[in-house]
Amino acid sequence: MASNSFKEPPSTTKVYFETMIARQLYLDNSKKPKLAISAALIIGSIFLLFTSFNLEKTALLVMIFLTFSFSILSFINRDRNIPFAVNFNHPLMSDEPMGMAQVYVWLSEDNKWVLLQDSRVRLIENVLLGGFDLVYDDEDYSRVGHFTTNRKITAKIRRSMMLLNQAIVLANLSNQEDAEKSSVAEDSERRIREKQESELLQRSWLEEEQEIEIEGPLAKFLSKE
Numbered sequence: 001m002a003s004n005s006f007k008e009p010p011s012t013t014k015v016y017f018e019t020m021i022a023r024q025l026y027l028d029n030s031k032k033p034k035l036a037i038s039a040a041l042i043i044g045s046i047f048l049l050f051t052s053f054n055l056e057k058t059a060l061l062v063m064i065f066l067t068f069s070f071s072i073l074s075f076i077n078r079d080r081n082i083p084f085a086v087n088f089n090h091p092l093m094s095d096e097p098m099g100m101a102q103v104y105v106w107l108s109e110d111n112k113w114v115l116l117q118d119s120r121v122r123l124i125e126n127v128l129l130g131g132f133d134l135v136y137d138d139e140d141y142s143r144v145g146h147f148t149t150n151r152k153i154t155a156k157i158r159r160s161m162m163l164l165n166q167a168i169v170l171a172n173l174s175n176q177e178d179a180e181k182s183s184v185a186e187d188s189e190r191r192i193r194e195k196q197e198s199e200l201l202q203r204s205w206l207e208e209e210q211e212i213e214i215e216g217p218l219a220k221f222l223s224k225e
Contacts, residue, residue, distance in 0.1 A: 004115040005145075009085045009104050016082040016163060019092040029076065078156065083108065084164050091170045101171035105134065105164060109146035116144070118172050120165045123147060123157070132157075 009015075016022050083106040086092050090101040103116045109131065123132040124141060131149035135141040148157060 005110075006104070006113040006115070007111075009106075009113045010087065013085040013087045013102075013104060014093060015085045016092070016167070017080050019086060019090075020094070021092045022079060022082075026076070026079065078159065079163070082160050082163055084160075084167060085113070086167055086171070089174070090167070091174050092167060101174040103164070103167050103171050105144065105147075107134065107145035107147060109149055112145070114144055116168060118168070118175070120168055121161070123153065123161065 017026070085104045085106070087100075087102045087104075088094065089099040090103070104113045105116055105121075106113055109129070117136065119136040119138050121134055121144060122137045122141075124135050125131075126133045126146060129146055129149070131151065132147050132153065134144040134147040136144065150157060
């Protein structure tokens with residue numbers, strides 16, 4: 001199964017984190033964690049303000065706060081580097097796509113973008129190069145490319161695969177719906193053309209029939225004379 005590859009994604013695409021849906025999820029999911037960081041900072045400041053200064057205690061409190069904040073921010077930004085992009089016709093970008101939806105995946109080990117087909121994908125271990133290859137989830141496990149050199153499938157990779165397959169499914173559904181709409185429109189246009197052609201044929205037949213009825217007796221009268 002052939003795939004088109006690119007050094008840079010087309011200008012009509014956006015990486016997942018920049019899509020309309022991902023940005024909205026980011027804004028929704030970041031409100032509470034940011035409030036938690038602010039609350040922790042305020043509580044820590046008040047605690048230090050009303051207790052006697054102790055360097056070890058202060059350092060420990062700062063380390064706990066930084067660790068907590070880093071963990072929260074890492075969770076908030078976990079989708080920032082999801083390695084795939086979609087075009088402007090994809091449902092992640094628009095509620096009313098106007099054309100063919102496409103999904104592109106970034107293969108960091110091959111240093112290229114690949115336009116995916118309509119099949120879901122999965123990871124299989126690459127014994128020779130190490131890490132995992134991205135393959136289509138078909139009968140032959142057709143290879144897309146070298147996805148990662150990681151020896152284990154981490155939570156980030158697992159989430160990337162989940163979101164990537166969701167994007168592929170959404171693209172397929174959108175394209176099928178678009179094809180059905182196009183088919184209905186074509187059928188409607190065909191019926192209109194057939195009706196118009198039928199009316200034209202019927203009108204032409206009636207005109208010829210009238211001409212025969214009028215010209216027939218006149219021709220007989222002239223032939224008698």
